[in-house]
Amino acid sequence: MSYNTFGHVFRFSTWGESHGPAIGAVVDGCPPGLSLSEDDIQPFLDRRRPGQSRFTTQRQEPDRVRILSGTFEGRTTGTPISLMIENVDQRSKDYSEVAQAYRPGHADYAYDAKYGFRDYRGGGRSSARETASRVAAGAVARLVIPEVSILAWVEAIGGDAIDPARFDPAEIGNNPFFCPDAQAAARWEKLVDDARKSGSSLGAVIACEATGVPPGWGAPLYAKLDAELAHACMGINAVKGVEIGDGFAAATLTGEDNADAMRPGSNQTGGPHFLSNHAGGIAGGISTGQPVRVRVAFKPTSSILTPVETITRAGEATDIRTKGRHDPCVGIRGVPVVEAMVALVLADQKLLHRAQNG
């Protein structure tokens, strides 16, 4: 009923609020004997950490993870793995206005409507601070699927997309946007700066590819791998759209164009040789051995300095300008979060496949 837990066999629950003392995750169902230390998790948290460039929120959180349980002598024991990250840079006074009036597009009104009471400091539980816990859990999931490589990047900001011909994976770590196209990254500096300076915000599209997924993971119909990935990515704050493979564009193709033709031979996962990958590596809800491809649409940040019409808790008309420190484009920091959710789904699906098929 409370929906803070995700997964079937490899499960994790997250806990904590933006301005509480700490946040964290409990990972349950992790196989025993995997080598795990904080050093396996920290690099992923460092990629999501706020305050690393002027294009993200200036909240300064070191996001140091501590493993509290579930390991012994550096290896997982098969018992719950508890991960904790302290909150150190809260400024709750920035949020006094949000206590009284609802930010349109944020969760303020909806949380009040559901619970009648909310922790408004930094958005409380609805804050994307929670995504640090998922990134930590996702780092553990990656240890379960060493055969899989997961890479995400920003494909478009504010409707300005990368040029696929200039895609260079080595560029992704070279700029503050996780952008594989150096020219697009240069354009986005001005785009995001302008939005930030004018007190506005921008949306973004993130693409993610998982290579090395063998044929056979997933399930038909009600638990299609497509659906599991969409569920996982839709559960990320500010996500409003998820596509698998060509997604909505597939509806514009003919059957011939959309078919992923097969030839004899084998790819690196032992699957057949496919001539294209419109399906995003999934057919019938089950992986085909091709790269699994997901695209995720993040809406623009709803906390903006431009005044927006809203109502107070008492139902009176007012305007709200959200002060405090916010991401001008939340999709940028969404990149490691999407990777984590894809890793968590694939680790779960690997164990489920093993459970049914041996």
Ligand SMILES: Cc1cc2nc3c(=O)[nH]c(=O)nc-3n(C[C@H](O)[C@H](O)[C@H](O)COP(=O)(O)O)c2cc1C
């Ligand atoms: C990495 C990340 C950072 C975010 N930072 C902010 C922020 O600074 N300000 C804000 O208003 N929303 C931010 N969001 C989005 C809100 O958390 C989200 O819009 C809110 O919880 C309402 O949920 P919904 O957009 O899914 O409906 C962020 C989202 C992500 C993924």
